Amino acid sequence: MKAGVIGIGDMGSGLARNLIKAGLETWGIDLLPKRMAAFGDLGGHPADCVAEVGAHADVVFVMVMNGDQAKSVILGPDGLQGSMKPGGVVLLTATIKPREAREIGAALDGSGLHLIDSPVSGGYPGAQSGTLTLIAAGEDAAFARAAPAMEAVSSVIHRVGTKPGDGQTVKACLQSLIGAQFSATFEAAALAAKAGVPGEVILNVFSTSSAGCGIVNNALQKIIDRQFEGTGSHINTMHKDLTISMGLGEELGVPLHTAAAAMQVFHAGRTRYPDGDNWVCTRVIEDIVGAELHRNSAKKTR
Template identity: 75%
Template structure:
């Protein structure tokens, strides 16, 4: 199979890296010439445009930021659906609203092109390491056919449904939990800083307790080392994901109290530090209390 990737940012570049590593001829497209240059350097083929990717590839990953971009890339004028052959597949790895994925699937239904709705989790490390978790929704026969392509970028492929939107629904549930975990970590870090506890002590205790997990441990590591930018986890992405979670809760009439609190913390962080990563939310709380958490000591 020939593969394509639209969107070569922090996540898409990781998909590309691991597809090429697994031996797939891989085409890529991105608006940023620096990203495209890095993709070429790793062995990828720069596509002329979306139509070129569609015409050349059997499977195309779409890793864009939102539902409008996904729809444009897939169904817009000269979009993928206009150029891909029957039996090929679009693998939607972007996180968008469930109803947007359902609408895209409905509009693709007569095209003969498969849609695999599979948002991912694992962030920048997972994308670069090929260890992403996929929440894949498509008929089993389609997932069986494209399993080798998906396995090249993922360590865990969960079959969560057979319809477009099923994958996005599971991702919205997951992000409501992760957002709450992040926010609780940010608050605990600020509490420890104000109390004069060192970051290393807090990390040692948290990581060896029942509260320790990948989300909490990674966030706390970034906080105590003051790594608030350049970690591959832009605050805009999590803010967008929480917006999707909250929207799904409103649509279904489900109260999401802790996710709502997390949403406000991320909103504050994005407003004050729009170029920061997720962990920069801690700085907003630290500024309120007048203390910072560092690895060796609080300041």
């Protein structure tokens, strides 16, 4: 089997790393030359265009930022639809609107290509370590063909449906919860800072309590060590995902009060610190209260 990766950023580079590690010949492309160079250093085959990836690969992971980009690389004039061999599998691992995934699936109908709608969870650490959770929807034939590639990048594969859009719908529900967990963690960290509690105390207690989980623990570690940029979890991605969750709620008439509050926290964080990662939202609240949470202290800033 030969694999392909479209988008070799924080997440796509992890996909590529683990596909190569599993022994799959892997082709890839990204808009940034430095990412292409790093991909080549891993043992990947840098391509000149999306069509070249499609021409070489049996299974292609599409890890782009939004639905318009996904449509372009899959359905565009130089996209995967026109370059992959019949029987090939497109793995839509980007998080996009469910409606957009359905539109892509409809456009591929009759093309001879399979589509697995499979957004992922696990973030940068999961992508790099090959332990992502795949939230996958597709037909049996597609899963059977893509299994070696999917297993190379994940530790858990959930089959959540058979139709395009099913995976994205489950991911939108998940992100509404994760957004709320993030925003509550940011607020609790700022509360501790203002109260004068050292960050390590908060981390130790939270991580061993019923509230402790990967989301909370990782966010707190980044906050108390003041790691707000370059951690592989840029704020734009979660902001975009929450926009999708809110849009689905609007479409279905479901009130999402807590997710809406989280959306505003991330909106404020992205506006104030546009180059930051998710945890930088804490700094917005810290700026308001005049205190910062550090590992060994709570530092007053005014």
